[in-house]
Amino acid sequence: MTSGAQSVGDLDIDMRVTRGEFELSAALTAKAGQVTAIVGPNGSGKSTLLRVIAGLEPIQEGHLQLGDRVLDDGRTTFVPAEKRPIGMVFQDYLLFPHLNVLDNIAFGVQSRGATRQAARKAGREWLADFDLSGLASRRPAQLSGGQAQRVALLRALATTPEALLLDEPLAALDAGTKTRMRGELSRRLTEFPGVALLVTHEPLEALVLADHICVLEGGRVVQSGSVEDVAARPASDYVAALMGVNLLRGSTREGRMRLDAGGELIVASSVEGRVFATIRPSAVTVHQHRPEGSARNSWKARVEGLEEIGDRVRVVFAGEPGLLVDVTATSVATLGLVPGASAWLAVKATEIDVYPAP
Amino acid sequence: MTTGVMTRRDRRRTHRTPWIIIPLAIVAMLFLVIPLFGLLADTPWTRLPDLLTREVTVTALRLSLITSLAATGIAVVFGVPLAWLLARIDFPGRPVVRALVLLPLVLPPVVGGTALLTALGRRGIIGQPLEELTGFSLPFTTAGVVLAEAFVAMPFLVLTVEGALRGMDRRFEDAAMTLGASRMRVLTRVTLPLIAPGLIAGALLAWARALGEFGATITFAGNFPGRTQTMPLAIYTLLDTDRDAAIALSVVLLATCIFILLILRDQWLHPGGRR
Secondary structure (H helix, E strand, O other): OOOOOOOOEEEEEEEEEEEOOOOEEEEEEOOOOEEEEEEEEOOOOOOHHHHHHOOOOOOOOOEEOOEEEEEEEOOOEEEEHHHOOEHHHHHOOOOOOOOOOHHHHHHHHHHOOHHHHHHHHHHHHHHHHOOOOOOHHOOOOOOOOOHHHHHHHHHOOOOOOEEEEOOOOOOOOOOOHHHHHHHHHHHHHHOOOOEEEEEEEOHHHHHOOOOOOEEEEEOEEEEEEEEEHHHHHOOOHHHHHHHEEEEEEEEEEEEEEOOOOOOOOEOOOOOEEEEEEEEEHOOOOOEEOOOOOOEEEEEEEEEEEEEOOEEEEEEEEOOOOOOEEEEHHHHHHHHHOOOOOEEEEOOOOHHHHEEEEE | OOHHHHHHOOOOOOOOOOOHHHHHHHHHHHHHHHHHHHHHOOOOOHHOOOOOOOOHHHHHHHHHHHHHHHHHHHHHHHHHHHHHHHHOOOOOOHHHHHHHHHHHHHOOOOHHHHHHHHOOOOOOOOHHHHHHHOOOOOOOOOOHHHHHHHHHHHHHHHHHHHHHHHHHOOOOHHHHHHHOOOHHHHHHHHHHHHHHHHHHHHHHHHHHHHHHHHHHHHHOOOOOOOOOOOHHHHHHHHHHHHHHHHHHHHHHHHHHHHHHHHHHHHHHHHHOOOO
């Protein structure tokens, strides 16, 4: 990369912003050299959080710090966006339609103090670095989705920011391009020495690109941790659905878990008291008759709906408990899994991951 | 010959249209168009070069060009910030301010001229101190013509640019800021280029309005050849004495307006500009 010696520091934010009825109150630390994904349903405050960090909106209370520099303390200090060493990639890229690709990239370099000529020279070098030299004189309207995404990332990186914010960077791409760009983005982000914050609503994107996940719901951070931790121990139904696992709530006593929503499961865990438990959809087996085997838990459930996911079928079962179960298309046929049909579900006690309720 | 062209153009799909619409529409169209053809029919085409190079017409042409361009310049320099204020800054009484600012759009120009005269005249609230301080008096001067034209033209620019500013995607400005652009740089390199189609359309409308200004000018600046007699004033004056010269000047104004319309049509067909 053409970036010179760059100071890198962690991003530390603890802030509150109210907008009408909505209140965003979030605290998180994003480490330099790591990719932190911010996930959450629509309206959870993800975009507002990014805008606050970028300096496009001030915080009302709290503080925002990058390395040892305070960017906003909600009172006297507010470093405006154009003075923050933070780059941003917008969801629909926002490449300037009246400038060609080279000038789009040179724009930031020149804004940060370079002469027009030096900025263009730097822009050419960055384009060559990204293998995009052929696009230099094109207008944004003449770019494909993938090209525009690359140029938007390049435009942000060309200002050699200490932190990079990406707002749903792949959301505007078609499926095929998305897969390709996800790999490329992953490489670029790994090379990036500073803090990278990625807002996404796609679990796969978070899993592939991020080291750390921060879940926002209703303006609050409901969970924050390594990708593995969050995937293994979701703290809310949203996170569980995001990670594609079943989340059950209840309390355990002597190896039995009594579920809040009705039903009881035998678990292989010594955790007692209020607990959450996850069951992967692929860990559940489906039978026509009461199963006899090593599975300690079996119960009758009714098919509510079916959804095709890749080469599998995800069946929504209602029962005690109700679960999402992944089966093959063949099983759907042989077991007659149509909405309204009944079947037996079985799950081994060892496949139920029990952890203290967060 | 001409009506033949019009009816052929008018032959569109007419089903579902109540029959009364067609004849009334044709009357309206003829009413708007025939006078212009009358003007063209009466134009002494062969003598046009001679008529337009006479001193009185050349003087009026030059004066009109200078004053209307100056008025357009004033409208742009002050009107764009005003449009910005109306579009972007939420201050108390904004609807009232907008209404007052746009009043010259519907105000009879002669009232505008009278208003300018009372405010900027020798005994006006601005005119009197101005003259006492600088010895300079605006009424009946070329500068007065420029002011009168700017007064009636600026609202066109403000209205158009305000619409463009409201319609633009402000997130481009956000993007520019995250790239380190100062407010001024965002304005000159992002905002103004993005609203350029609206700005150009507004400037053209303002220019056309300034070029045709009559009532406010003659009231505030008078009708002195070479100093305040712009084309419309010259046309009005010449109609009594030299009808052909008046018609020749009218044709020039008509041609200019058609030219402006053609440009504006292009602007409005591609409101987003070339992308």
